[in-house]
Amino acid sequence: MQFKYEYILVRYGELTTKGKNRRDFTSKLSRNIRNALKEFTALEYKITYDRLYIILNGEDQDAIVPILSQIYGLASFSLAAKVDSNIDAIVETAFNMVKHEDASKTFKVLTRRRYKPFAHRSDEINRLVATKILQETELKVDVRNYDIGIIVEVEEQQSYIMAQVYPGAGGYPTGISGKAHLLLSGGIDSPVAAALMQKRGLFVEAVHFASPPYTSPESLSKVMRLADKLTVNQKHLRVFIVPFTKLQLAIYDNVDESYAITIMRRMMFRISEALAIRQKSLALVSGESLGQVASQTVENISVINDVVKMPVFRPLIGSDKLEIIDHSKRLDTYDISIEPYDDACTIFTPKNPVTKPKLDMCETYEAKFDWQTLVDECIENVEIKTLRFNEKLDEQEDIF
Ligand code: ATP
Ligand code: MG
Numbered sequence: 001m002q003f004k005y006e007y008i009l010v011r012y013g014e015l016t017t018k019g020k021n022r023r024d025f026t027s028k029l030s031r032n033i034r035n036a037l038k039e040f041t042a043l044e045y046k047i048t049y050d051r052l053y054i055i056l057n058g059e060d061q062d063a064i065v066p067i068l069s070q071i072y073g074l075a076s077f078s079l080a081a082k083v084d085s086n087i088d089a090i091v092e093t094a095f096n097m098v099k100h101e102d103a104s105k106t107f108k109v110l111t112r113r114r115y116k117p118f119a120h121r122s123d124e125i126n127r128l129v130a131t132k133i134l135q136e137t138e139l140k141v142d143v144r145n146y147d148i149g150i151i152v153e154v155e156e157q158q159s160y161i162m163a164q165v166y167p168g169a170g171g172y173p174t175g176i177s178g179k180a181h182l183l184l185s186g187g188i189d190s191p192v193a194a195a196l197m198q199k200r201g202l203f204v205e206a207v208h209f210a211s212p213p214y215t216s217p218e219s220l221s222k223v224m225r226l227a228d229k230l231t232v233n234q235k236h237l238r239v240f241i242v243p244f245t246k247l248q249l250a251i252y253d254n255v256d257e258s259y260a261i262t263i264m265r266r267m268m269f270r271i272s273e274a275l276a277i278r279q280k281s282l283a284l285v286s287g288e289s290l291g292q293v294a295s296q297t298v299e300n301i302s303v304i305n306d307v308v309k310m311p312v313f314r315p316l317i318g319s320d321k322l323e324i325i326d327h328s329k330r331l332d333t334y335d336i337s338i339e340p341y342d343d344a345c346t347i348f349t350p351k352n353p354v355t356k357p358k359l360d361m362c363e364t365y366e367a368k369f370d371w372q373t374l375v376d377e378c379i380e381n382v383e384i385k386t387l388r389f390n391e392k393l394d395e396q397e398d399i400f
Contacts, residue, residue, distance in 0.1 A: 074168030103138035177201030189287030
């Protein structure tokens with residue numbers, strides 16, 4: 001029988017600040033954890049200066065561990081038992097925790113006496129715990145390469161005993177750094193870009209450009225499923241679905257084919273910035289990576305960037321495709337991203353997209369049609385879907 005723990009002890013992540021910032025960090029982190037674990041209704045939480053304790057009250061520890069390891073702002077966490085600070089209770093509980101472990105495993109006991117007047121010194125506690133385990137199980141001690149690190153933390157009234165440290169996702173709690181609008185396609189890159197910014201504390205809202213009937217309902221469902229993978233760190237994630245067909249067709253009627261992608265991306269940025277301003281976001285996020293495709297040359301990025309004032313974060317700008325793919329597998333978005341449904345970009349792909357566009361040429365092409373009215377129409381007719389972690393996605397049929 002597996003040992004049933006009573007607590008999870010959470011160690012905070014990259015925390016260099018003090019005072020109010022520290023309180024903001026810990027309260028945001030605990031809110032994000034509560035949100036991700038909201039289905040486990042019996043859990044209780046206790047925040048202290050350097051730790052957060054989750055009291056399990058019988059909830060399923062094995063279901064909680066994989067969710068907790070995705071939460072940004074956590075350095076690490078451990079399942080813990082809490083006992084009275086008395087040496088017999090400590091020894092007995094540590095023994096019960098490991099007695100069913102495979103006999104071939106090795107262990108080490110690491111005691112930290114946070115309450116110095118405790119009657120036994122740390123090395124004495126280590127020895128007493130180890131002796132009991134060595135006498136009553138087949139487990140062996142190995143102080144260098146141990147399989148099980150038994151951690152005993154002695155406080156004045158109670159002590160915590162843990163048998164494993166799980167690594168946390170690191171970073172800052174999502175939402176602590178404000179909010180940005182993410183340009184979310186159905187590709188591999190943009191979900192990864194989103195995750196990297198969430199990890200730096202940014203709350204994201206997603207903007208997706210859809211061009212029905214040239215883009216299919218399956219392609220939209222793919223984008224929604226990608227967005228859903230980004231919900232674990234946010235209370236909710238809104239997807240702004242922009243009906244882009246009319247504007248896209250107008251671009252192809254008025255702009256030389258070689259410039260069509262560049263102009264299209266200028267329109268995407270204009271619309272995204274307008275939506276961001278309305279929702280009080282201060283930045284845009286995109287999945288561009290330098291040189292990856294023709295529209296991601298420095299020249300293209302420069303003329304595309306020219307249409308917006310707010311900062312555009314491109315966290316993948318210096319990443320290799322293979323690194324991005326690795327990350328997308330860890331995020332569990334890769335298999336969705338590689339489904340073969342075209343998004344707005346790929347369907348209209350010209351044969352020879354310009355790699356060194358000129359700003360005045362962009363402006364000349366744009367002067368040929370009333371794009372502003374079409375941009376305004378896109379903004380007026382945007383459809384908003386709100387996603388929440390572990391809640392079923394709505395039926396998507398009625399979007400257009
Ligand atoms: P991705 O894998 O993220 O689709 P990509 O390598 O296919 O990127 P592009 O198609 O040039 O490259 O897109 C670059 C970035 O522009 C994307 O990462 C995304 O941020 C944004 N983008 C592209 N198409 C769309 C779309 N239909 N809706 C929203 N954003 C888009
Ligand atoms: Mg793409």
